[in-house]
Amino acid sequence: MIRAGGVTKTFAGGTIALDNLDFTIAPGEFVTLLGPSGCGKSTALRLIANLIQPNSGTITFDGPAPAIGFVFQEPTLMPWARAIENVRLPLDLQSVPHAQGNSSAAQALARLGLSGFEQSYPRELSGGMKMRVSLARALVARPKLLLLDEPFAALDEAARFALNDDLIALAKQDGITVIFVTHSLAEAAYLSDRVLVMTPRPGKVAADIALAQPATRNAAWRVTPGFAALQAQIALSQGGAE
Numbered sequence: 537m538i539r540a541g542g543v544t545k546t547f548a549g550g551t552i553a554l555d556n557l558d559f560t561i562a563p564g565e566f567v568t569l570l571g572p573s574g575c576g577k578s579t580a581l582r583l584i585a586n587l588i589q590p591n592s593g594t595i596t597f598d599g600p601a602p603a604i605g606f607v608f609q610e611p612t613l614m615p616w617a618r619a620i621e622n623v624r625l626p627l628d629l630q631s632v633p634h635a636q637g638n639s640s641a642a643q644a645l646a647r648l649g650l651s652g653f654e655q656s657y658p659r660e661l662s663g664g665m666k667m668r669v670s671l672a673r674a675l676v677a678r679p680k681l682l683l684l685d686e687p688f689a690a691l692d693e694a695a696r697f698a699l700n701d702d703l704i705a706l707a708k709q710d711g712i713t714v715i716f717v718t719h720s721l722a723e724a725a726y727l728s729d730r731v732l733v734m735t736p737r738p739g740k741v742a743a744d745i746a747l748a749q750p751a752t753r754n755a756a757w758r759v760t761p762g763f764a765a766l767q768a769q770i771a772l773s774q775g776g777a778e
Contacts, residue, residue: 537563539715543593545579555738566707566714568728576739579684605674607684611666613658619669620654620735626677632705642674664695684716700726725766733773743773
């Protein structure tokens with residue numbers, strides 16, 4: 537679905553964020569970019585989303601560029617708008633009729649476990665609930681590609697684990713290709729079909745690891761030797777990225 541070839545990105549101040557970044561991602565894969573702070577993970581997402589342009593190299597899609605949903609580290613909700621209005625925003629921008637947009641937004645909130653909170657303002661929601669609203673907003677227009685930039689980093693462990701499970705389920709249900717950025721080795725091991733381990737800045741792919749995931753991932757899987765083995769597999773590859 538996506539191919540990055542020889543991508544280099546240098547910012548105005550002279551910082552080289554990415555240098556010769558190469559990878560391919562197939563339709564329906566859940567791929568995590570894992571690496572140290574400042575290695576260009578977020579820059580790679582913004583390049584894929586066409587929010588910024590590379591200095592050299594290319595990012596191409598197999599066919600027309602897909603509809604993209606983007607979830608940032610902060611929920612970035614409009615504080616003056618209710619949950620349903622925040623979720624409806626992408627549909628408003630597409631000039632979807634108001635009633636149809638409300639219906640789709642309510643369904644998206646329900647999928648994220650927020651039925652009954654449609655009329656709540658962001659200030660009335662917990663951190664985990666605000667992130668659920670942000671995820672619902674990214675999914676409401678049924679994108680084919682979902683980009684997530686450390687969306688659960690600020691959440692407590694229980695909220696993070698629950699959202700991990702919901703994200704896996706929703707991606708499978710909708711047949712979405714997911715690119716996820718995290719610092720957490722355990723989160724990468726739990727979520728991913730593949731992990732791209734990046735070098736310190738300037739970032740490039742140091743290791744491309746395919747993970748043998750079980751048919752069902754849940755809390756019990758997190759405490760098994762199999763899950764520990766996946767984490768060890770990634771950890772060993774990180775040594776080569778230093």
